[in-house]
Amino acid sequence: MLTVKYMSMPGTSYSSLSYRSEAMLLIGYHWY
C-alpha cells in the first residue's frame, strides 16, 4: 500500500505553524 499524507502541526511550542507531508510504503497481512 502506498499512501501520501498532508498534515498540520499546530500546538507546537514553536511560534510558527508547520505542515508535514509524508509518503509511505507498507507491506502487510490481513487476517480474515
Add this chain to the structure above:
Amino acid sequence: MNMGISAGRLRALGVSVLPCAVRRAAQAAPDNGFGLYLGGLSSSDSSLYGNSHGGLIAVDTQFIVNDHWSLNPYLLLSDESTDTTFSLINGEGGLQARYWPTNNWFLSAEFLFHDSLLERGGTVGSSVYGPGLGIGAGWRATAIGR
C-alpha cells in the same frame, strides 16, 4: 472470527510474500478482518526539521460496507531521523475509506490525527500534533490454498 494463522486464512496486502498465488486473488472478495503492516516513509516539514525518513509499524481493522467499499480505522507508529539533531517519533490514528474496483486492489482516502515527538539524546523536546488528510492505493493478493 478465527484469528489462527493458516495458509488458507492468510492474505497479503501490498506486496505478497507468496507471489505465485497472485492468480488466485480475484477469486476471494475482501472481508472483515485485522491487518498488520511494516513499511518505510519519507516526510518533509515546512519549518521544524526539514526532511525525515524512517520505518513504521501499523495495524488496522477492516469493516466491509458493501461490494466496493470498506472502512479501515488504523493506528501507526514511525521512528524517523531528520536533517537536524532531533529524531522524530510520530504516531497516527485515522480512518481510511477504501474503494475496491475489483477484489484485489483499492484506492483510499483518509482523515487522521497525529502526534510527533521531537527527541534528542533520549529526551523529548517537543510534541507537535494536528489533523491530516491522505490518499493511497493498495494491492491485495491471496495466499495459496485460499
